[in-house]
Amino acid sequence: MKARALVLVAALAAALGGSSSDAAPGIIVEDWSQDAAGATGVPTGWSVYATVGGRPRYDFAIVLDEGRKALHMASRDDHSTIAKTVRVDLRTTPILEWSWKVVSLPAGADIRRRERSDVTGHLFVIWPRMPSLLRSRLIGYIWDGLLPVGSIETSRKSRLVTFLVAHSGTTDLGCWVVERRNVYEDYRRVYGEDPDPTGAIALSIDTNDTHSTAAAFIGQIAFLPASGSER
Numbered sequence: 001m002k003a004r005a006l007v008l009v010a011a012l013a014a015a016l017g018g019s020s021s022d023a024a025p026g027i028i029v030e031d032w033s034q035d036a037a038g039a040t041g042v043p044t045g046w047s048v049y050a051t052v053g054g055r056p057r058y059d060f061a062i063v064l065d066e067g068r069k070a071l072h073m074a075s076r077d078d079h080s081t082i083a084k085t086v087r088v089d090l091r092t093t094p095i096l097e098w099s100w101k102v103v104s105l106p107a108g109a110d111i112r113r114r115e116r117s118d119v120t121g122h123l124f125v126i127w128p129r130m131p132s133l134l135r136s137r138l139i140g141y142i143w144d145g146l147l148p149v150g151s152i153e154t155s156r157k158s159r160l161v162t163f164l165v166a167h168s169g170t171t172d173l174g175c176w177v178v179e180r181r182n183v184y185e186d187y188r189r190v191y192g193e194d195p196d197p198t199g200a201i202a203l204s205i206d207t208n209d210t211h212s213t214a215a216a217f218i219g220q221i222a223f224l225p226a227s228g229s230e231r
Contacts, residue, residue: 026093026222026223026224026225027088027093027222027223028220028221028222029084029086029201029221029222029223030045030084030201030220030221031069031220031221032062032069032070032071032219032220033069035062036062037062037063037064037069038061038062038063039061039062040060040061040062041058041060042058042060042082043060043062043071043082045084046082046083046084046203047082047083047084048081048082049081049082049083049202051079051081053079053208054078054079054080054081054206054208055077055078055079055208056078056079056080056081057075057076057078057080058080058082059073059074059075059076059078059080060072060073060074060080060082063217065101065176065217066101066176068099068176068217068219068220069219070099070101070217070218070219071203071217071218072215072216072217073121073203073205073215073216073217073218074205074213074214074215075106075120075205075206075207075213075214075215076207076212076213077207077208077211077212077213078207078208079204079205079206079207079208080204080205080206081202081203081204082202082203082204083124083126083200083201083202083203084200084201084202085199085200086198086199086200086201087197087198087199088197088198088223089197090183090184090187090195090197090198090223091184092225093223093224093225094182094183094184094185094223094225094226095180095181095182095183095223095224095225095226095227096123096125096141096179096180096181096182096183096221096222096223097178097179097180097220097221097222097223097224098123098178098179098218098219098220098221098222099176099177099178099179099218099219099220100121100143100167100176100177100179100216100217100218100219101174101175101176101177101216101217101219102120102121102143102167102172102173102174102215102216102217103120103173103174103214103215103216103217104120104173104213104214104215104216105120105143105144105145105170105173105214106118106119106120106206106207106210106212106213106214107210107212107213108210108212109145109207109209109210109212110146111142111144111147111153111155111156111163112147112153112156113156114156114157115209116209116210117155117156117157117206117209118206118207118208118209118210118212118214119140119142119143119144119163119204119205119206119214120142120143120205120214120215120216121143121203121204121205121214121215121216121217121218122140122141122142122143122203122204122205122216123140123141123201123202123203123204123218123221124138124139124140124141124161124200124201124202124203124204125138125139125141125183125198125201126138126198126199126200126201126202127187127195127196127198127199128199128200129196135160136160137160137162137187137191138160138161138162138202139162139163139164139183139186139187139190140155140161140162140163140164140204141164141166141179141181142163142164142165142166142167143165143166143167143168143216144163144165144167144168145168145169145170146168147165147168148165148168149165149166149167149168150164150165151164151165151168152164152165152189152190153165162190164181164186164190166179166181167179176217176219180224182226183195183198183223201221203218
């Protein structure tokens, strides 16, 4: 439902009225160090954002996997999203770097079809703008089973959300992968203008359209200066 995405945007915008942390060069946004391995539910420093019809379970756990501390995200016919306020000047630190290991993709998912618009564990960069339900912007970096890397698709449920395929296919399922995206340039590709500082990062996993399951690990998340080698 379109309302589902709009509720998420409204909640995020409201939360950003509070305190925020400015990201300096090389800042680690999250390394999961505030919680001990074995902690379950919403991790410290993150907030929950229920979506209409999402039936969120927040089936999350802090784990050690192959020597990495990570957030394990699982979904079974639900849509669970958490967010963390972080202000990043993308002129200084445009590179979003994160590690992830996708275990499984939602069976039958296709973000190009409204009734199948599910995604395994993924990451949003968010620019809240008032009025939030009309002007906020979200870019979701996803691992997609169908579309090639670099594909850009507007959400079929909300024009405020744009998905960008950061990894594709099934070959690397079950393997840790480090991704680097130049968010400054991605924003320019999507919106045709220079971005303002970010407002938040969100993590989400979504299987309630396909009534299926999915699982992924999210490792360290950071913003870095450009090195010239990123996509």
